[in-house]
Amino acid sequence: MGMSRAALGRLPLYLDYLHNLADASPYISAARIAQSLNLGEVQVRKDLSSISGKGRPKLGYLKAELTRDLTLALRGDAVSYAVIAGAGSLGRALLDYEGFSVFGLEIAAAFDSDPQRLGTSARGKPILPWTELSDYCRSKDVRIGIIAVPASAAQTVCEAMLANGIAAIWNFAPCTLDIPDGVAVKYENLALSLAHLKTLLRTTD
Amino acid sequence: MGMSRAALGRLPLYLDYLHNLADASPYISAARIAQSLNLGEVQVRKDLSSISGKGRPKLGYLKAELTRDLTLALRGDAVSYAVIAGAGSLGRALLDYEGFSVFGLEIAAAFDSDPQRLGTSARGKPILPWTELSDYCRSKDVRIGIIAVPASAAQTVCEAMLANGIAAIWNFAPCTLDIPDGVAVKYENLALSLAHLKTLLRTTD
Numbered sequence: 001m002g003m004s005r006a007a008l009g010r011l012p013l014y015l016d017y018l019h020n021l022a023d024a025s026p027y028i029s030a031a032r033i034a035q036s037l038n039l040g041e042v043q044v045r046k047d048l049s050s051i052s053g054k055g056r057p058k059l060g061y062l063k064a065e066l067t068r069d070l071t072l073a074l075r076g077d078a079v080s081y082a083v084i085a086g087a088g089s090l091g092r093a094l095l096d097y098e099g100f101s102v103f104g105l106e107i108a109a110a111f112d113s114d115p116q117r118l119g120t121s122a123r124g125k126p127i128l129p130w131t132e133l134s135d136y137c138r139s140k141d142v143r144i145g146i147i148a149v150p151a152s153a154a155q156t157v158c159e160a161m162l163a164n165g166i167a168a169i170w171n172f173a174p175c176t177l178d179i180p181d182g183v184a185v186k187y188e189n190l191a192l193s194l195a196h197l198k199t200l201l202r203t204t205d
Numbered sequence: 206m207g208m209s210r211a212a213l214g215r216l217p218l219y220l221d222y223l224h225n226l227a228d229a230s231p232y233i234s235a236a237r238i239a240q241s242l243n244l245g246e247v248q249v250r251k252d253l254s255s256i257s258g259k260g261r262p263k264l265g266y267l268k269a270e271l272t273r274d275l276t277l278a279l280r281g282d283a284v285s286y287a288v289i290a291g292a293g294s295l296g297r298a299l300l301d302y303e304g305f306s307v308f309g310l311e312i313a314a315a316f317d318s319d320p321q322r323l324g325t326s327a328r329g330k331p332i333l334p335w336t337e338l339s340d341y342c343r344s345k346d347v348r349i350g351i352i353a354v355p356a357s358a359a360q361t362v363c364e365a366m367l368a369n370g371i372a373a374i375w376n377f378a379p380c381t382l383d384i385p386d387g388v389a390v391k392y393e394n395l396a397l398s399l400a401h402l403k404t405l406l407r408t409t410d
Contacts, residue, residue, distance in 0.1 A: 005404070005405070008404040009401070009404045009405065011404065012397050012398075012400055012401040012404065015397055016392075016394065016397055019381070019392050019394060019397070020390075020391070020392050022384070022390075037243075038242075038243040038244065039243065074400045074403070074404065076403075080403050080406065082399070088298075089294060089297050089298040089301055089326075089327060090298040090302065092294050092298075093293075093294040093295040093297075093298040094395070096294055097295065097395055097396070098379070099379045099394075099395070099396040100395075100396045100399060102396065103396055103397070103399065103400035103403065104403070105396070105399050105400065105403060121294075122294060143406055144399070144402060144403065144406070146399075167406055168402050168403070168405055168406050170398070170399060170402050174303070174304050176224070179227070184402060184405035184406060185225075185227075186225070186398065186401065186402045186405075187221075187224050187225050188398060189221065189224060189304075190299070190302055190304070190305075191302070191304040191305045191307065191308055191310070192217050192220055192221055192224075192308070193217075193375070193391065193393060194287070194305060194308065194310050194349070194351075194375060195217055195279045195308035195310065196214065196217035196391065197349060197373050197375050197389060197391045198279070198281075198285050198308065198309070198310060198349065198373070199210070199213040199214045199216065199217065199279065200210070200214065200373055200389035200391075201285065201348055201349070201372055201373050201389060
């Protein structure tokens with residue numbers, strides 16, 4: 001790719017913007033993306049041209065083509081494996097969520113300390129004993145850990161993941177984690193997403 | 206509040222930024238928030254002062270206080286009710302997700318057309334027949350609809366929601382919806398969130 005990490009990190013923003021775009025035109029310009037996302041136009045042009053060429057003069061990019069090229073760039077060349085801690089309803093929902101594979105991501109298994117939850121998910125993914133996390137992560141080169149346990153257990157789970165080679169954490173537990181430098185972390189706050197939608201409902205006073 | 210809809214819509218951004226902030230200082234300045242989010246400093250100062258006062262000179266806002274004030278401002282005065290279409294694993298996980306109430310949101314019920322899924326969730330929330338959506342929405346003044354059905358059913362479900370007074374849609378189905386003007390919609394793409402985390406793992410070439 002030859003793309004900087006910062007540029008790569010902007011690709012999901014562009015894709016999310018395209019997914020949420022309401023208007024009917026098949027085209028989108030780099031200038032409009034830059035303005036909508038509060039980014040510099042030169043930067044956006046450079047990012048997009050490196051993965052999807054220059055676009056049509058005066059029209060910009062075909063949205064469908066740009067979406068495809070952004071997805072391919074995010075997919076990269078190799079599959080990254082993730083595991084989930086916590087096989088409650090959210091953990092199992094994530095384990096069976098379709099659509100990760102398009103980005104070269106595979107949630108390989110979930111782990112839980114409750115023997116009653118072990119076995120397989122609705123779509124046949126393994127739910128394994130928590131004590132097997134270490135062997136599993138090392139044998140499969142798992143780099144991403146997803147935390148779907150209660151907040152009270154999240155820090156302990158996080159430390160076990162980091163001790164077993166995981167370098168990026170996606171945290172669904174409603175708490176802040178104490179994480180060493182160099183570990184990537186993303187906090188997913190579903191309640192905040194819904195709160196954002198609620199702000200669109202309110203009328204201006 | 207006296208806050209514009211645009212300003213209200215920025216509050217979740219500020220809160221998400223605070224949640225994801227790694228450094229240990231108890232303070233955060235409006236200038237730093239503005240810079241990190243690519244927003245104008247004057248605008249950020251105005252937004253924050255309207256909900257949390259002026260902050261400390263040279264230090265900024267106490268993160269804990271600002272988090273509390275942002276949450277309260279997003280909560281507003283009245284509870285907004287939401288319903289979920291689809292009581293598969295994701296729908297049930299959302300139905301039982303804790304933490305919506307802090308923003309004045311209540312997911313009241315889920316609806317499904319599969320008789321085997323009806324009854325109550327793990328936390329005792331009702332899972333009702335799809336045919337009861339209309340009566341339920343009107344009796345409870347439901348304004349938010351959450352779509353957790355397969356992509357093939359999402360548009361039909363969306364139209365039924367809109368026909369029953371719902372004015373904002375949170376869509377987890379991996380598809381674009383055809384939505385009339387004036388309806389708020391938010392597409393939640395969990396795969397894209399995970400893809401973003403993956404970009405943080407890759408080394409710069």
